[in-house]
Amino acid sequence: MNYKKIMFVFGASVLLLAACAGEEKGTEVEIEEEKSDATKSDEAEVESATEVDDALEELRTALEELKPKEVAANGDDSTILNPNIAEMTEGVVEVLYTNKEPSYAHDMDGFIITIDEYQVTKVSDVNRDSEYLFKDNVEGYVVTALATYENKRSNPVYYTGFASILMDDRFDEVNGDRFKLVPREDVLQSDDPASVNKYPAGFKKQGFLSFVMTNEQYDKLKETKPKLIIAGGASEREDMREAYMEEAVFDFIFNEDSKEKTVSGPDYYRDDLTNQNIADKKMIFEKKDIGQKLDIEGVEVTLEGVQYTEIRPTAEYADTFRNFADDGIVAVTVKLNVDNKSDEIVRLGGIQSILSVDDGEFRYLNQGSLEPDMLKTIEPGKSSEKLHVFLIDKYEFDRHENFELIFGPFSGDDGKKIFKGRDLLFKLPR
Structure with missing residues (x-):
């Protein structure tokens, strides 16, 4: 056997393997260098894209701030x-x-x-x-x-x-x-x-x-x-x-709390004590749906109800009530409906009524300035609500027992009395 030849062949194989290994190693270096360049390029592109995104986000934020919020x-x-x-x-x-x-x-x-x-x-x-x-x-x-x-x-x-x-x-x-x-x-x-x-x-x-x-x-x-x-x-x-x-x-309800107070509170008649916040009310007694009807020359008047309330004037109006006693004031508010079936124009503010107490022992005039319908007139064929307000010192109210409303006399559009100055008499529950 020719050992030299064999050794040569083996040696050549080793040299060939070494050469191949050298070529592969060189290729790996070149690939790594190419990868490094590509990575740097990709990172630069990513960094550039991130900067663009950040700029767009800042622009969106700026535009959003310019919009109504x-x-x-x-x-x-x-x-x-x-x-x-x-x-x-x-x-x-x-x-x-x-x-x-x-x-x-x-x-x-x-x-x-x-x-x-x-x-x-x-x-x-x-x-x-x-x-x-x-x-x-x-x-x-x-x-x-x-x-x-x-x-x-x-x-x-x-x-x-x-x-x-x-x-x-x-x-x-x-x-x-x-x-x-x-x-x-x-x-x-x-x-x-x-x-x-x-x-x-x-x-x-x-x-x-x-x-x-x-x-x-x-x-x-x-x-x-x-x-x-x-x-x-x-x-x-x-x-x-x-x-x-x-x-x-x-x-005016402006939140849930005010809504609850309005819904759950007493339904006071809308005289100007209530409408204009002149006084706070506390119910003493009320009677609704009375329905008593009286007629005078074609004008039908219905007594619908009455409320007795203890009032406390608000700070802005306290001086207005200075002539009343210190122990309190009672307001008597009477609600009526006036149906004008006559040929006359009836002026609601011209009805000057009287609250007669205990068979006429005391008489109280209505407080026109506390009645919301002073300027209203009722044409023939029309009807309207009428509120009368009377004020009484509480100590006097407590001893009164019988109340009657003398409704009238009536006046026309020119302010003169009509229906010969006659009036109507209603007995009020107490």
């Missing part, structure tokens, strides 16, 4: 009723309370104003141009009312009245504004180019009213018994004479 409370009533608040103020709008069925309506003989829905919102971080709305503050509150004006009369009606939220008294009100935070197309006004306050027959439009409040005014809602008032004043005459002057007054 809206924050809605949880629940079905969280939708913002008037998005223009956020758009115009660039502020954060938070829904606090929504009343979708307030049932506030004022029918002025066919000219009807209805509050269909309203919403209480807090507005904060407003722009500089909107600070004046909140007495130069960057936050406050807005009550938005969705209202409808409708003229069902056969003639045009002039109306310049407004709605307001009353707090302490008539000098402490927030008026509903048809223009503030309301776009032009939603302004509640007529399309008549000659007069935006002249509403033609058949007119009907829905739009917003804005009640703008400072923080202090909103806080006062919690301390008082706020009322929403829709003013009277609808007239078919441009000089506003012969207008329907009676206003409509409603308890």
Whole structure:
């Protein structure tokens, strides 16, 4: 056997393997170098993409900050009723309370104003141009009312009245504004180019009213018994004479707590002691659904009920009652319905009635300034509610036993007595 040859072959094989190994090693180095270059390129691309994403995110954030900001409370009533608040103020709008069925309506003989829905919102971080709305503050509150004006009369009606939220008294009100935070197309006004306050027959439009409040005014809602008032004043005459002057007054519910108090509390007659927050009442005795009817020359008067309440004047009106004794005051509020089937116009404010006590031993005159219908008249064929209010020192009331209402005499549209000055006599339950 030729060992040398074998050794050569083996040696060649080793050299071949070594050479192959050398080639593979060199290839691995080249591949690793190529991978390193590719990795660096990929990392650069990833880093570049990340920077682009970060820039886009910053741009989105900046654009989002430029948009009007809206924050809605949880629940079905969280939708913002008037998005223009956020758009115009660039502020954060938070829904606090929504009343979708307030049932506030004022029918002025066919000219009807209805509050269909309203919403209480807090507005904060407003722009500089909107600070004046909140007495130069960057936050406050807005009550938005969705209202409808409708003229069902056969003639045009002039109306310049407004709605307001009353707090302490008539000098402490927030008026509903048809223009503030309301776009032009939603302004509640007529399309008549000659007069935006002249509403033609058949007119009907829905739009917003804005009640703008400072923080202090909103806080006062919690301390008082706020009322929403829709003013009277609808007239078919441009000089506003012969207008329907009676206003409509409603308890203004602004949160769940005030809703509960309104629903669970006594249903007091809406004399001006209640409507104008003149005094707080505590029920002593009431009798409703009496239904006693009396007639005088075609005018049918029905005694519907009577309430005896102990009243405590509010701080703003305390001095008005200074002539009463310190141990308390009792208000007697009598509710009647007057159905005018006569040919005469009857002036409700002209009915000067007397509360006769204990067979005439004491006689009390009605307090016309506390009766909400002083300016109202009843045309033939029409009917209306009438409230009479009488005030008595509590110590005197406690010893009285028998009460009678002498209703009348009546007066006509010119203020003169009608029906020969006669009156009607009702016996009141006690």
